Amino acid sequence: MELVERLLKGDKRAAARLITMVENNDPAVIAMLSEIYKYTGKAEVIGITGPPGSGKSTLTDKLTKLLRKQNKKVGIIAVDPTSPFTGGSILGDRIRMSDLNTDPGVFIRSMGTRGHLGGLALATLGAVKILDAYGLDYIFIETVGVGQSEVDIVKAADTVLMVMVPGLGDDIQAIKAGIMEIGDVFAINKADREGADRTKTEIEMMLDFNEGDWRPPVKKVVAIHNEGVETLLESIQRHRTYLEDTGELIERRSKNSEREILDLAQHSLMKKMVGTEEDKYEIKVFAEKVAKRKMDPYTISNEIVEKITNKKD
Amino acid sequence: MNRPIRVLVGKPGLDGHDRGAKVIARALRDAGMEVIYTGLRLTPEQIVQAAIQEDVDVVALSILSGAHNHLLPKVVDLLKSEEVYDEVLVICGGVIPEEDIPVLKEKGIAGVFTPGTPTQVTIDFIKENLKR
Numbered sequence A: 001m002e003l004v005e006r007l008l009k010g011d012k013r014a015a016a017r018l019i020t021m022v023e024n025n026d027p028a029v030i031a032m033l034s035e036i037y038k039y040t041g042k043a044e045v046i047g048i049t050g051p052p053g054s055g056k057s058t059l060t061d062k063l064t065k066l067l068r069k070q071n072k073k074v075g076i077i078a079v080d081p082t083s084p085f086t087g088g089s090i091l092g093d094r095i096r097m098s099d100l101n102t103d104p105g106v107f108i109r110s111m112g113t114r115g116h117l118g119g120l121a122l123a124t125l126g127a128v129k130i131l132d133a134y135g136l137d138y139i140f141i142e143t144v145g146v147g148q149s150e151v152d153i154v155k156a157a158d159t160v161l162m163v164m165v166p167g168l169g170d171d172i173q174a175i176k177a178g179i180m181e182i183g184d185v186f187a188i189n190k191a192d193r194e195g196a197d198r199t200k201t202e203i204e205m206m207l208d209f210n211e212g213d214w215r216p217p218v219k220k221v222v223a224i225h226n227e228g229v230e231t232l233l234e235s236i237q238r239h240r241t242y243l244e245d246t247g248e249l250i251e252r253r254s255k256n257s258e259r260e261i262l263d264l265a266q267h268s269l270m271k272k273m274v275g276t277e278e279d280k281y282e283i284k285v286f287a288e289k290v291a292k293r294k295m296d297p298y299t300i301s302n303e304i305v306e307k308i309t310n311k312k313d
Numbered sequence B: 001m002n003r004p005i006r007v008l009v010g011k012p013g014l015d016g017h018d019r020g021a022k023v024i025a026r027a028l029r030d031a032g033m034e035v036i037y038t039g040l041r042l043t044p045e046q047i048v049q050a051a052i053q054e055d056v057d058v059v060a061l062s063i064l065s066g067a068h069n070h071l072l073p074k075v076v077d078l079l080k081s082e083e084v085y086d087e088v089l090v091i092c093g094g095v096i097p098e099e100d101i102p103v104l105k106e107k108g109i110a111g112v113f114t115p116g117t118p119t120q121v122t123i124d125f126i127k128e129n130l131k132r
């Protein structure tokens, strides 16, 4: 496939077009992703999440600039999971990263929710692989941390950076379930504001309840003034070393792959089950009969499963 | 495949505010498009590189500075030298003197929308003139 060859040679336009294909659920995309899979796995994938407006994009911009000084190539996938599933959206993360636009060693892509059949998490994973095969050393996935779907997106990263801001007290309580546990490194951004130390203490206290050998560092930063960013990057890179040294990297990636396999399988089963209007109509007809007690749902669902498992693509 | 139209909305040039760009960004969003909003004070190089990475169908630029005769053709030229002009529709909006419009069109800006143009006109123009 010509696009894949171009991608592997480092062609920016090919990378961009392939991500579009992933986003559009192009029928050719599965074959393409399976072709490039063996060239992936080299990039370090960092998930950046946290409340809306906490400074994730600003911080990503600064971290990227530092990595560029270390001669690393960087990809950024800015995902907006809050954009509506249907209808339009405005994706604005690039505003904070204008200077990176013209750096040939940086690739930034914005993704909205739209009708991703296989779910946004799968589309994001596809994009990560494309940028990995394209030859980037670091890939950031920025997404706002508010719910489960966002957690699923960043969980696929090797390292998760949680970006908090001072005075989040109650919010921390609200989001700690499910979200606090996934942070490997914490940044308290906007530390130029009052209350950064208290927030740090609060987060540290919550981390005291965590199990595991890795104690997530909590770092104060002021992203807009580029303060503390170097130390933060060191923490991120230290986490990476930890993952490699303890074998946890492969463990973590296995877990992610397990989820990915199941998600993909589920996606393809759903496609076989309700992929066409005809399929959907058929189920509606059954449903009516079930509602009228002319059939029972148990037999029907069994029959459907049997039918689709024998169905070829 | 029912994919949304992807549009980069940005504002080249040095003058200060981006009200016009925001208005058009919202209108395009409300029309179901996926808008990549890049903010203001962008150079033509930045706009073109962002357009490539985002693989957009449309580049919509808002301009007020009077530098349109210089900046807008520059964007087109760069898109051409990057070999993506054939796929990307370039339009602009802003205070642009009537007599400059034919010149801009000549230079590859497909649509020029002056203040007061109903946003629906711009939306329809995009839908009818997409290059892919």
Ligand SMILES: Nc1nc2c(ncn2[C@@H]2O[C@H](COP(=O)(O)OP(=O)(O)OP(=O)(O)O)[C@@H](O)[C@H]2O)c(=O)[nH]1
Residues within 6 Å of the ligand: A051, A052, A053, A054, A055, A056, A057, A058, A059, A093, A096, A144, A189, A190, A191, A192, A193, A221, A222, A223, A224, A225
């Ligand atoms: N005071 C202060 N403001 C900051 C700092 N970092 C970022 N900001 C501001 O916070 C606002 C939001 O920054 P973004 O980087 O867009 O935040 P974000 O988390 O990416 O936002 P979303 O993607 O919309 O959730 C901007 O106005 C930034 O200038 C900081 O260290 N201190």
Ligand SMILES: [Mg+2]
Residues within 6 Å of the ligand: A056, A057, A058, A092, A093, A142
């Ligand atoms: Mg952001």
